[in-house]
Amino acid sequence: MEALYNAPKRTPNQIYMLLIILLILSQDSSFNASIHKLIVPSVPWYKERLLHQTSLGSLMVITLIRTVQYNLSKLRDVYLHTTxxxxxxxxxxxxxxxxxxxxxxxxxxxxxLSRKYNKLAEMRDKQMRLAKGNPFEGNGLADDTSTEMHIYTDFLRLVLEILNAILTYALPRNPEVVYAIMHRQEVFQPFRNHPRFSELLENIYTVLDFFNSRMDAQRMDGEWSVEKVLQVIIMNCRSWRGEGMKVKKEKK
Incomplete structure (x- = not known):
């Protein structure tokens, strides 16, 4: 994890090797289960935030996401993203x-990723308008942008698959994931009718509808605090039965 965190100091080949090792390990269900039981007391090399008593699984998720963000800004390598x-x-x-x-x-x-996708969509529309005036130049630019949009569509779909798998197989033991999705639920709305995402977003909205309705049923005097919202989520995680969820086959 520390070697991946220090990706700017590594060669692309070293980063690939680390990611391939993690990809192979992640195909073992006993590895995936055990990393969440192992608690790391502190992570002194992680500078953005103090991490205390963090499971190795949570640390892996944080570091892999950070690697994706680094790749987006520096290497821009599709294979690295996908891995x-x-x-x-x-x-x-x-x-x-x-x-x-x-x-x-x-x-x-x-x-x-959605903000990057939306920028590309705006750029493509602009280039298509340009193509009407200058077909030779405009069409080529629009084709390049459409290709990049397709790549980002795949990335967004993978992130939705990650969220879906957590909500489908592991929701009762992950109240913080439910809280994070509820807290930022507006980010999913623009993609609700997107043909590549609609099925995956159906599950997310099934979860949102369930927990939003439970929140509405709790009459609160004063403001909702993070602790109070989490308390309601944890309480209702126990009664969650997964009705209406469309189960996808686990990916390897």
Missing amino acids: CLATLVNMAPHVHRLSAYASQRLVSLFDM
């Missing part, structure tokens, strides 16, 4: 008590 996200897809059904920070980072990753 990180595929590892998280494999890990997702076995996630146990994912930390608040790791849960927030997961939803923020979707938000970040």
Whole structure:
């Protein structure tokens, strides 16, 4: 994890090797289960935030997401992205008590990728308008942008698959993931009718509808605090039965 965290000091080949090792390990369900039982007292090399009593599983999620963000800004390597996200897809059904920070980072990753996707969509529309005036130049630019949009569509779908697997197989033991999705639920709305995402978002909205209705049923005097919201989520996780969830086959 520390070697991946220090990706700027590594060669691309070293980063690939680390990610391939993690991808292979993530195909073992006993590995995926055990990493959430192992608690790391502190992570002194992680500078963005103090991490105390974090499970190795949560640390892996945080570090892999950070690697995706680094790759987006520096290396821009599709293979590296896909390997990180595929590892998280494999890990997702076995996630146990994912930390608040790791849960927030997961939803923020979707938000970040969606903003990039929306920028590309705007650019493509502009280029298509340009193509009407200059077909030779405009069409070529629009084709390049459409290709990049297709790549980001795949990335967004993988992040939705990660969230889906956690909610489908491991929701009762991951209240922080439910909280993170509820807290940022507006980021999913623009993609609700997207043909590549609609089925995956149906599950997310099944969860949101369930917990939003439970929140509405709790009459509160004064403001909702994070602790009070989490308390309601934890209480209702016990009664969650997964009705209406469409189960996808686990990906390897």
